[in-house]
Amino acid sequence: MILIVNTTTDTSITDEIREALASGNALFSTAGAKSAGKDASSAASGFEIVEAGTMRISYCVGCNECWLKTPGICALKDDYEEILKKLIHADQMWLITETALGFVDHKGKNIIDRMIPLATMNLQFKGKQMRHIPRYKQRTDVGIIYRGDADRSFLERWNQRVTLNLHSHSLGVFPVTEKKEAIACMH
């Protein structure tokens, strides 16, 4: 399943994605041809769009309860739980976000910060670095579509690190002007 989380209040991008994914068999075959080993039929598992721009989603307070008190469950009771429940079935998550100070804005960052319940407290070495052991089997690759000015090369680097922690892969970071390229990766 492809999960698209839009933290902006502009739904025109998600409208376009919905249209492309719902009707775009041609698009899938193009995209499918590009990705080695994955056939276009994986698109049949579908997609879900979450309009998070108007949802009530707090910042992560760093309380550690999702690791040590109620493993896997966030102590903050707000609209993020809906996203967390979808994430554990998502092969891809696309974050659509505004930018600030060369980076994603706080609403976009909060979506990533709140993914912490997907990891357990327990540690292991992966390659040369310590990592938290993932809670679920599902691996979710992450891509970013951003609107506004940002330091693209830093965002690339950051998303590589984000997905290293999720034991998954970066799908790339795309300014909204390149949304078609991003959509081509949604399969």
Added chain:
Amino acid sequence: MHALIINGSPRIKKYSNTDKILSKFTEGMKESGATWEQYEVSDRQQWDTMRDAFFRSEHILIALPLFFECIPGLLLEFLETLPVPEKLSTPNPEKLSDPMCEKHCNNDTKIEFSASAPTLSFLLQGGFSEGIQLRCCEAYLEILAERLGCRYGGTLVKGDNFGIRFDESQRERVTTPYQKMGSIYGRDGELTDEECRKFTGPEVFPAYIRMLVGVLFKTVVKKGFMKMAADWGCDRPLDDRPYES
């Protein structure tokens, strides 16, 4: 030297590891004859005061915990309330043509510092021990200083701080070394000294340490986490999968 210190942790002061580190760090600053005022991002009531202080300070230190490879969402939210410097606020044509992009286009307040651009330094702390874990965020902090129109005064980078909250004896051992770093900051008004660079410790551990620590993770460390969880009243396994149906 007088510094504005912003604790960028979203945890309230009482539970903030960053605050415990700052306690030692500022003791060191005192030794060097420096003074400071400290504010907490976790307390929104302090945001207006912090913002005012930002524009009249020559030396600013933002201390922060690593949150998912970059700065915590709440600190970012605060920083977004600072007006952007003039040279970066010029709207680009793409934004102008986008009527939904009010937030970025209508920000015509210009940053006005009382004197020259302040020196913005950072104290970046995290849970993982290796220096390499903090480098991505460190790279952003340099970008951030520029975006805020400040001179970048370096970042003190240090991991292995998870234990501060859970173990009184660990707390002293872990936080005490920050005192010396504070004395350097009090002396220099920045954190670019060679001593600060060395403070990080190893970028990664050698293979034999990784093997040893890997074994500890599965035994002693795991047990330690289970004990912490039990102390918090946790009655589920730490690798529970509550949303799996």
